[in-house]
Amino acid sequence: MIELRILAPADPDDWPLWRDARLAALRDAPHAFKVRLSDWPTGGEEQWRARFARRDAVHVVAVSADGRPVGLARGIPSPGRDGVGELRSLWVDPEARGRRTGDRLLAAVEAWARRTGRTSLRLAVLTGNTPAEALYRRNGFTDADRAGASDLPEGAGPPEAERAVGERVMVKRLVPVVPER
Secondary structure, three states: OOEEEEEOOOOOOOHHHHHHHHHHHHHHOHHHOOOOHHHOOOOOHHHHHHHHOOOOOEEEEEEOOOOOEEEEEEEEEOOOOOOEEEEEEEEEOHHHOOOOHHHHHHHHHHHHHHHOOOOEEEEEEEOOOHHHHHHHHHOOOEEHHHOOHHHOOOOOOOOHHHOOOOEEEEEEEOOOOOOOO
């Protein structure tokens, strides 16, 4: 059984689980991320707390029955883009793959994006990461170049100046959840 935990920046006990998940992701799949394990020392509580402290973001960790992190995903508001959220750092441990863990992590970030009024969710995936691209396509993401720029919020598409070499930008249109009154 894999449990998803939405971590709270206000809870001082949550940041170590995020750190452990992020380090596991960087050890397991260095090819899938722009940052490297050497960029994140295993110590440095202050650095990890600062990274985790964004109250406008969501941090989700998949945890195995024995308490180990086996997946993670993060959602943040897209800098300078009203209505756009970004999916960051999605990873699933090999033992949790093929069990819809990635779909569940992605759905948790998408739910956050809708709850916070986002009208699209974007991500960048390194070219050649075929399993990740398949996951995103299965969950409704399309290449931002082909997504129909007129249907997206201002700035949701991938200006060439922002696209890193070897990255594919993908986007999904969202209908925000309107809170009941």
